[in-house]
Amino acid sequence: MSVILKVDNLDMQYSSGNRSLSVLQSINMSIEEGETVAITGPSGSGKTTLMGLCAALDNPTSGAITLLGTLINPLSEDERARLRNRFVGFIFQNFQLLPSLTALENVMLPLELQGIKGADQEAVQLLTRVGLKDRMTHYPSQLSGGEQQRVALARAFINKPKILFADEPTGNLDGDTGSTVESLMFDLNKDFGTTLIIVTHNQELASRTGRIIKLRSGHIISDEKNIPSMTTI
């Protein structure tokens, strides 16, 4: 298996006025294609920052990030946007659906950005797959939290991403709904053969991945293989 994401000596500092805050220090990691990885740690440990940097949403203070064989540090904003659009999927804690778009339109969006015709057919298939065939013309405000996250799942997979970043994907959902969404995410991930990186506090969710990276105060304190719990497979 080849390396899909490689992080070398990553440092990230934020400056506020005269003060500078070090969020990540000397991060090194390498993730192989098809892996499922959980990044865990307490609040403020740098999980989300690490994910944002790996997903080419921001620039590190120092260090190198290679995503899909491309060093992303020198890329322009447009080049990063193209990379994300073609090869990356996202799932967010607060769903992040566009409120003025219907469920179907939200799902079609990544393909439409690529200029691909017939995006609606693929979107319908995916929405059917996540159990929302009858809710396609509904706006996010007309859907429950679980339904919104299922729409987000469909959108995340529509461009057949090589790598999927999920930020607390069940953080805003109740237990049963969260479990349903979790299962759906892992099922789709398996079907599409996507590399999955989940940022979460949820130990149960983390236990369903094949590798758990623990962060504390901007440092990786452990990086261990995990035997996924049975609920996953």
Next chain:
Amino acid sequence: MSNLAFLFRTAYRDSRKNRSKLALFMSSIVLGVAALVAINSFNYNLRKEIDKEAATLLGADLAASANRPVEAAVLNILDSLPAEKAREMELLSMSYIPKTDETQFIRLKALEGNFPFYGKLKTVPEEAAHSFRSGPSALVDESLMLQHGLIPGDSIKLGKTMFEIKGRLAGALGSVGMASSMAPAIYINIASLDSTGLVQPGSLVNYTYFYKVPEGFNIQKWKDNRKSQFRSDQLRVETIEDRKQNLNQAFGFLNYFLNMVAIVALLLGCIGVASSVMIYVRAKTNSIALLRCLGMKPSDAFLVYFIQISVLGIIGVAGGVVLGALIQSVLPLILQDFLPVQVNVALSPRAILEGFFIGLSITTLFSLLPLVSIRKISPLRTLRSAFEEAEESRDYLRWIIYGAIILVLTVFLWILTSSLVTGLIFVAGIIIAYLVLNGFAALVIKILRKSIPVNAGFVFKQGLSNLFRPDNQTKTIMVTIGMGTAVLTTLLILQSILLNNVSLMDEGKQPNMILYGIETNQMEDLKKLTIQSSLPVLQEVPVVTMKIDGWKGRNKTQWLKDSLMTAERWAVNREARVTYRDTVSEDEKLISGSLKKYAGSGDSIFVSLGTTFAEAMDVGLGDEIVFNVQGTRVVTYVGSLREIEFRNLSTRFFIVFPTGVLEDAPQFGVLVTKAPDNKTMTKYRGDVVKAFPNVSVVDLTTILQSVNNILNKVTFIIQFMAIFSLLTGLIVLISSLTLSKYQRLKESILLRTIGATKAQIIKINATEYAFLGILSAGTGVVISLIASYLLTRFQLDLDFYIAWWPVLGILAGLVVITISIGMLNSRDVVNNTPLEVLRKENS
């Protein structure tokens, strides 16, 4: 192409939930564009009409006029034209109306010949335009006939002669309705003028000679070849082409002014649009961040919202164009008193295109200011809502946009005024006005924010704090409503100042009636009549007319040939009306020298000059001035200089001779008196006109009426245009309240959830809107007070006075409107349960 289609599709989808809100804030520009289209359509129609009607406006191919009989040599040149000739003598005089036993100040026009050669006098009945030309017959202005209930066949006494009214004059040739506000016109034939006895030495008569040349004769060339011969003696020679140019120039100024008002309304609207777009973009930040996260390029994200705003801009501007086309049909009615021609209402494609393009380009540029920040929105916001992008003010694109706005405005005003400098001055003026208003608003907000009393009740503090909430539009509303209020209130204050100053003229012992054109042998009888009427003779002044023959050792002809002449033409050429006395009057202050008495033949004659006149003549103490006193050369020297106050209804003279020089010269008298009330004034005026028909009476009541009439008409037009700015401000207010409605709802619902009562919510909102209204209208009122004070003190030189009630009325009116709009906007919060409201807003 497919990318573009996708961007359009995304723009369309994204706008779904916000179209009504977006449309509302785009409506801020509708009135500005409407004003532009209406004014320019009207202007182009007016110009077309002037071009078409120029011949009938002048009534002849050439008109030569002067305020004294034209010299024989010049008249010979004019008469050498192979042309049909006519003549008019015009003077201001009193008339007596036997039917109502009333008197009226009028403009008498005595005609000889077939004038007008082009067009015709509009009379009712039509034949009156011919029948008044023989015998003691008159055509009388229709406003005067209406006022006194006169009909054809009634009589009117002009001077010593009774005239039969042959018809009413529906439209005097080439004059504007405004003129009749001052003195309504009466036409008679010139042969009857002598019998009136109104033309006396010293009478203010305007002489005009009209010529109609055969077809094919180039009158313009003929006139241009003789320019130098027509130059002196204040002779004004005008051809149809000149009249066209003069009218176009005069209405050009009116057009600039109205366009400026329209541009200001448009800019205020655009400020509102920019402010609303900024709030819109902020509300859309998460969506934009998500689009970026999913792989949309920054430029594409910008384009999505640019498309939305542009489409709405086009709709808004198009709406303005349609409204403008409707309004332009009203403008001729509003401006009719100022127009010499009837303006037909017709759509002007040029005005529509101009309005559309200027409206769209300025709106787009203003919208771009907040839109460019979209490029900087980071996709990281999807993960961290508190993420802050880099400082926006460093964005060079913003400065390019500011530059483009100034460029577009300058080019537009340059085209409009045909002068780059004027265009730049106007743009600079607009920028300064905006900075002043904006600075003032910022200062008021800062002071208010710092002075919220710590001990004030929760409701009051909460209401006031709402003005400073994030994304507030307090300053924008203050600027937009403030500008409209400032224009409107300044007008109101200036109008009241002018009227107050005129009415103050007869305070205390100040005179309020002035009688002029009194023959020497009438003075004693007139004084007797005045005393019999229990009125005081406050002044009895002899007046002698004369011309200036030379000064500082050279005669006038020599001076006029000298290109280095420093004296001003008006001072040199005027027919001087001079009095003689050895004292300084109450309204004068001696600045230098002294009034030297004349000792008799052989002694030097020292005259006293008003400072304004001395400056215009460029003479000082000891300089020689030679006067031509009706044929006799009189050499004088400047003995003193006086500063003259023009504060009351009294006689004033730029040139005062010592006694003992002019007593035997042909002269007329002026008498000044004061009537205690209107009734006495009217009776006395009637008695004077009946007994001394050649004497003209000017009284303060008539002047006040005329000033009031004129001011009312002028201010109505400006008010009409100021309303555009004010309405734009109110639309900005409505749109900003609508845009911030969700934020307000959430706050109000939170308050209700934690236990605030309905009454408390209402009070909080009412406090906020009341302050918003007071601040917005107050900004305008304070600026108008400062502006009118500065204008009054330094430009008009009048006493400052404020009619508080109308000003407070505007202030209260705007506060009430603001509160009403605000409360209407927040009625949902008050009338529904918190959950109902949230559900409604979210769906």
